[in-house]
Amino acid sequence: MIEAHGLTKRYGKTVAVDDLSFTVQSGRVTGFLGPNGAGKSTTMRMILGLDAPTEGSVRIDGKRYRELHNPLRVVGALLDAKWVHPNRSARAHLRWLAKSNRIPMSRVDEVLDTVGLTNVANRRAGGFSLGMSQRLGIAAALLGDPQVLLFDEPVNGLDPEGILWIRRFMHRLADEGRTVFVSSHLLSEMALTAQELVVIGRGKLIAQCSTEDFVARAAENKVTVRSPQLGLLRTAIGQQGATVRDEGDSLVVSGMDIADIGELAAANGAVLHELSAQRGSLEEAFMQLTGDSVEYHASGTDADTEAALRAAAADLQPAGK
Numbered sequence: 001m002i003e004a005h006g007l008t009k010r011y012g013k014t015v016a017v018d019d020l021s022f023t024v025q026s027g028r029v030t031g032f033l034g035p036n037g038a039g040k041s042t043t044m045r046m047i048l049g050l051d052a053p054t055e056g057s058v059r060i061d062g063k064r065y066r067e068l069h070n071p072l073r074v075v076g077a078l079l080d081a082k083w084v085h086p087n088r089s090a091r092a093h094l095r096w097l098a099k100s101n102r103i104p105m106s107r108v109d110e111v112l113d114t115v116g117l118t119n120v121a122n123r124r125a126g127g128f129s130l131g132m133s134q135r136l137g138i139a140a141a142l143l144g145d146p147q148v149l150l151f152d153e154p155v156n157g158l159d160p161e162g163i164l165w166i167r168r169f170m171h172r173l174a175d176e177g178r179t180v181f182v183s184s185h186l187l188s189e190m191a192l193t194a195q196e197l198v199v200i201g202r203g204k205l206i207a208q209c210s211t212e213d214f215v216a217r218a219a220e221n222k223v224t225v226r227s228p229q230l231g232l233l234r235t236a237i238g239q240q241g242a243t244v245r246d247e248g249d250s251l252v253v254s255g256m257d258i259a260d261i262g263e264l265a266a267a268n269g270a271v272l273h274e275l276s277a278q279r280g281s282l283e284e285a286f287m288q289l290t291g292d293s294v295e296y297h298a299s300g301t302d303a304d305t306e307a308a309l310r311a312a313a314a315d316l317q318p319a320g321k
């Protein structure tokens, strides 16, 4: 478990992290979501004792990082996948790490196998693709078999196969009961990867909840109604105080429960051809909660991201889980 209390980091006049308190539970993948510059990397560095908080504290399983006797056995981290001597082989890199942290050499081949790098273990790490480097970084994080794992933007620059592998791997680690804390500025990716979210903007906490609750809480849920008696329904729903909008041959209703609309239709003898809930996307939820966090707008503009967001929103439907 990771617990941050009033965590604050100032660099001169810049407040990178501002009175941040959150908890990351074991057995779940928790996404650390926020726009570029929101303070995610700074927070991760403070968790790992690489930066000292200006105020507040953060504890891993009840202890500050510097109080841990054998840190790699408690917490593993992937902050920068290219942090490896380019002329060392993957195996030599891991052996060096194991030796300097008093971890048995047998773990090296175990973690190489876990991340699928056994066949290339003797190749120069400097020649690795980004995907292979990420796997090597994850192997290094796993070396001490820690219960707590931190990954900073692990899917940046990866191809779809690499992204899928990382996503599945995170779920596997959480299923083993570990605490998995993964940062990303990509809403669509977090919607698919994280079960819980810690959302920050400009160094401050915006929300901490399940991914599903995040969307449900913030996005306005609407109901689509199709019927041969649209006029009758438009009037009846309007009289209940809900907002009704025409969209093609349907009505889109906000402010009224789907069950209540069904009851109202039955009471009025109206035939329904469709009565379906529209759920908001993670992006809509974020925009509503953050308001002026303009940095995020860029992530929703191109067609690929739009498609990914639609897929993410679909994945958030409870029925699909």
Ligand SMILES: Nc1ncnc2c1ncn2[C@@H]1O[C@H](COP(=O)(O)OP(=O)(O)OP(=O)(O)O)[C@@H](O)[C@H]1O
Binding pocket: 011, 014, 015, 016, 017, 034, 035, 036, 037, 038, 039, 040, 041, 042, 043, 185
């Ligand atoms: N060493 C430093 N000195 C001065 N300012 C810093 C330093 N490190 C971070 N900052 C500033 O703190 C803020 C938070 O940066 P941080 O890198 O933690 O954000 P982030 O959410 O990880 O962003 P990204 O997704 O771009 O990595 C930014 O305004 C950044 O410029």
